[in-house]
Amino acid sequence: MIKRAKGVTISQVADAAGVARSSVSxxxxxxxxxxxxxxxxxxxxxxxxxxxxNHTARALSTGRxxxxxxxxxxxxxxxFPPLIQAAQLEADRSDFCIFLGNTGESPKQEDKLVGRFAGxxxxxxxxxxxxxxxxxxxxxxxxxxxxINRDIAGIPRVLIDSSSGVxxxxxxxxxxxxxxxxxxxxxxxxWSNKQRRAAIRSAATPAGIEVxxxxxxxxxxxxxxNVVQAILSTGATAAVAFDDVTAQGVLAGLSENHVSxxxxxxxxxxDDVLGAVTFPALTSVSNRSVEAGRVAVSLLLDMLQSHAIRxxxxxxxxxxxxxxxxxxxx
Amino acid sequence: MIKRAKGVTISQVADAAGVARSSVSxxxxxxxxxxxxxxxxxxxxxxxxxxxxNHTARALSTGRxxxxxxxxxxxxxxxFPPLIQAAQLEADRSDFCIFLGNTGESPKQEDKLVGRFAGxxxxxxxxxxxxxxxxxxxxxxxxxxxxINRDIAGIPRVLIDSSSGVxxxxxxxxxxxxxxxxxxxxxxxxWSNKQRRAAIRSAATPAGIEVxxxxxxxxxxxxxxNVVQAILSTGATAAVAFDDVTAQGVLAGLSENHVSxxxxxxxxxxDDVLGAVTFPALTSVSNRSVEAGRVAVSLLLDMLQSHAIRxxxxxxxxxxxxxxxxxxxx
DNA sequence: CTGTTAGCGCTTTCAA
DNA sequence: TTGAAAGCGCTAACAG
Numbered sequence: 001m002i003k004r005a006k007g008v009t010i011s012q013v014a015d016a017a018g019v020a021r022s023s024v025s026x027x028x029x030x031x032x033x034x035x036x037x038x039x040x041x042x043x044x045x046x047x048x049x050x051x052x053x054n055h056t057a058r059a060l061s062t063g064r065x066x067x068x069x070x071x072x073x074x075x076x077x078x079x080f081p082p083l084i085q086a087a088q089l090e091a092d093r094s095d096f097c098i099f100l101g102n103t104g105e106s107p108k109q110e111d112k113l114v115g116r117f118a119g120x121x122x123x124x125x126x127x128x129x130x131x132x133x134x135x136x137x138x139x140x141x142x143x144x145x146x147x148i149n150r151d152i153a154g155i156p157r158v159l160i161d162s163s164s165g166v167x168x169x170x171x172x173x174x175x176x177x178x179x180x181x182x183x184x185x186x187x188x189x190x191w192s193n194k195q196r197r198a199a200i201r202s203a204a205t206p207a208g209i210e211v212x213x214x215x216x217x218x219x220x221x222x223x224x225x226n227v228v229q230a231i232l233s234t235g236a237t238a239a240v241a242f243d244d245v246t247a248q249g250v251l252a253g254l255s256e257n258h259v260s261x262x263x264x265x266x267x268x269x270x271d272d273v274l275g276a277v278t279f280p281a282l283t284s285v286s287n288r289s290v291e292a293g294r295v296a297v298s299l300l301l302d303m304l305q306s307h308a309i310r311x312x313x314x315x316x317x318x319x320x321x322x323x324x325x326x327x328x329x330x
Numbered sequence: 331m332i333k334r335a336k337g338v339t340i341s342q343v344a345d346a347a348g349v350a351r352s353s354v355s356x357x358x359x360x361x362x363x364x365x366x367x368x369x370x371x372x373x374x375x376x377x378x379x380x381x382x383x384n385h386t387a388r389a390l391s392t393g394r395x396x397x398x399x400x401x402x403x404x405x406x407x408x409x410f411p412p413l414i415q416a417a418q419l420e421a422d423r424s425d426f427c428i429f430l431g432n433t434g435e436s437p438k439q440e441d442k443l444v445g446r447f448a449g450x451x452x453x454x455x456x457x458x459x460x461x462x463x464x465x466x467x468x469x470x471x472x473x474x475x476x477x478i479n480r481d482i483a484g485i486p487r488v489l490i491d492s493s494s495g496v497x498x499x500x501x502x503x504x505x506x507x508x509x510x511x512x513x514x515x516x517x518x519x520x521w522s523n524k525q526r527r528a529a530i531r532s533a534a535t536p537a538g539i540e541v542x543x544x545x546x547x548x549x550x551x552x553x554x555x556n557v558v559q560a561i562l563s564t565g566a567t568a569a570v571a572f573d574d575v576t577a578q579g580v581l582a583g584l585s586e587n588h589v590s591x592x593x594x595x596x597x598x599x600x601d602d603v604l605g606a607v608t609f610p611a612l613t614s615v616s617n618r619s620v621e622a623g624r625v626a627v628s629l630l631l632d633m634l635q636s637h638a639i640r641x642x643x644x645x646x647x648x649x650x651x652x653x654x655x656x657x658x659x660x
Numbered sequence: 661c662t663g664t665t666a667g668c669g670c671t672t673t674c675a676a
Numbered sequence: 677t678t679g680a681a682a683g684c685g686c687t688a689a690c691a692g
Contacts, residue, residue: 355685390684
């Protein structure tokens with residue numbers, strides 16, 4: 001059993017300094033309003049007592065609690081940690097704290113989290129939301145919202161435009177002589193997935209390439225490994241995967257099937273989160289998740305400050321990063 | 331510009347339902363105290379008005395805000411996401427929210443975060459804290475604290491005991507005929523690092539193995555890659571790395587130096603976070619981070635509930651996971 | 661079982 | 677420049 005000091009309140013400081021409670025409050029929020037010597041006396045007393053302003057009380061009184069929420073589908077997916085980190089850094093710069101939520105790719109859980117967070121945060125960043133547009137709109141009416149990788153008009157959003165990179169990927173494969181490729185798709189509700197699939201299709205036609213869509217339900221290593229048979233049965237000589245993690249699974253599955261990469265099969269990932277750590281090193285579409293996290297939070301804080309909501313649509317371009325998993329067809 | 335609904339308060343619901351404010355409060359917190367029909371009437375009114383209890387006001391009044399903090403050194407290190415996820419899941423079960431903090435391996439930042447969180451959370455989990463024992467003790471006086479991978483008497487802690495696994499690793503290498511091995515160490519303030527280093531040393535002597543310590547400042551891919559020269563210059567034929575990420579860097583560095591694994595050199599990681607995704611698949615010491623996260627939060631919630639602090643020391647055992655990066659010396 | 665009445669700790673008019 | 681006083685929205689005795 002341990003005793004824990006009950007918080008020192010503003011009144012105790014006021015008494016100790018021989019001033020009114022309001023003056024103590026002012027000393028901490030708008031010292032300019034007080035005589036420097038008064039401020040100093042108050043601060044001295046506060047210091048001596050170990051006074052720390054009570055965040056909750058302040059929040060109740062002002063309606064501002066200096067927290068923003070960040071909700072992601074899967075922390076364990078290497079796409080998100082850098083984004084989270086950047087978001088946190090940006091929040092920190094304005095003395096905001098971040099509430100992190102993980103939905104496990106479940107829209108239901110996401111809805112629940114948004115509800116749980118609302119009321120404790122001033123605003124929310126939804127990264128790669130799997131919610132329906134309706135739900136997102138509904139939430140946006142209740143509190144300031146910024147979206148990452150979700151394109152909904154009227155709601156501020158930052159989009160990592162993988163089309164540019166994906167297009168380069170397809171052209172690269174075309175140049176290498178591939179004529180039939182597979183796209184290993186991601187989550188159905190993922191905006192990025194739709195975008196990538198569309199980009200592949202639109203780039204493939206002029207390049208004279210056939211595209212087969214192979215569905216991997218979740219963006220995961222296992223998912224990727226499980227669809228290798230399906231990929232091979234399409235007769236494709238190359239594949240682009242929804243993301244690097246899926247691609248890594250595909251890589252493993254191919255190896256298990258004695259298909260060697262890139263000699264027998266070319267593979268390209270997306271998001272470039274694995275760097276050169278796979279073997280062979282994975283060719284991938286670059287990623288801007290750090291900027292995305294930073295910009296999203298910064299946008300959100302702007303909204304909070306200006307009390308207005310502009311229709312921002314911030315697009316971040318990408319490109320193909322060549323490594324060792326692609327080669328010309330035999 | 332968008333108008334956002336100002337919150338409906340308990341008073342409005344009370345008026346609408348023709349009861350006192352306290353009854354509304356009771357309907358939400360202890361419905362059992364009220365007549366079922368009263369509760370129903372209140373709920374109906376609340377529903378109609380779209381009433382949602384104000385978390386902040388409740389927190390101010392009760393002193394409990396249903397949040398716990400979790401601070402980790404580096405979200406991007408694959409050791410932590412599963413831990414975070416598990417912690418969040420466990421918190422969720424008791425309707426608690428998690429504040430996540432990332433310190434970037436900096437004690438200073440960690441101290442700052444603890445301060446920022448205190449006052450908004452009821453308790454804190456410090457995972458792999460890089461703080462000095464003094465600082466940790468100081469914080470523990472101010473609010474309920476649970477430690478992960480930090481062994482400080484009197485503060486509840488859950489420890490992943492890698493000694494067992496590391497010992498197996500050394501014995502495994504001994505059996506393969508290795509006589510001189512290197513330990514690629516981790517962060518200086520890391521309890522796990524000290525534990526692993528000690529376990530290696532104590533297991534090596536009876537096995538007739540010499541150990542050289544090679545310091546990698548940070549647990550990262552880059553760090554690992556950078557110390558390969560140092561490792562090779564010790565004349566070791568095998569190495570155990572502080573963690574898998576570091577090991578992966580070492581693997582890359584070895585390959586760049588044309589040292590092939592396991593033919594020319596054997597390598598073992600720790601934490602088993604990379605699964606079989608490296609090439610060759612990394613032999614590693616198993617990891618219990620999911621349990622650690624779950625147990626830590628559960629311990630913390632217990633403390634909050636019982637208002638007492640028992641001297642818990644929960645130890646999770648580990649073992650060696652054999653894959654493909656070790657073999658007998660030539 | 662339900663209403664009345666104080667607060668929780670801080671901010672913020674309004675006066676002085 | 678400072679103090680007094682009225683809340684912010686909710687909970688928790690204490691009566692009845």
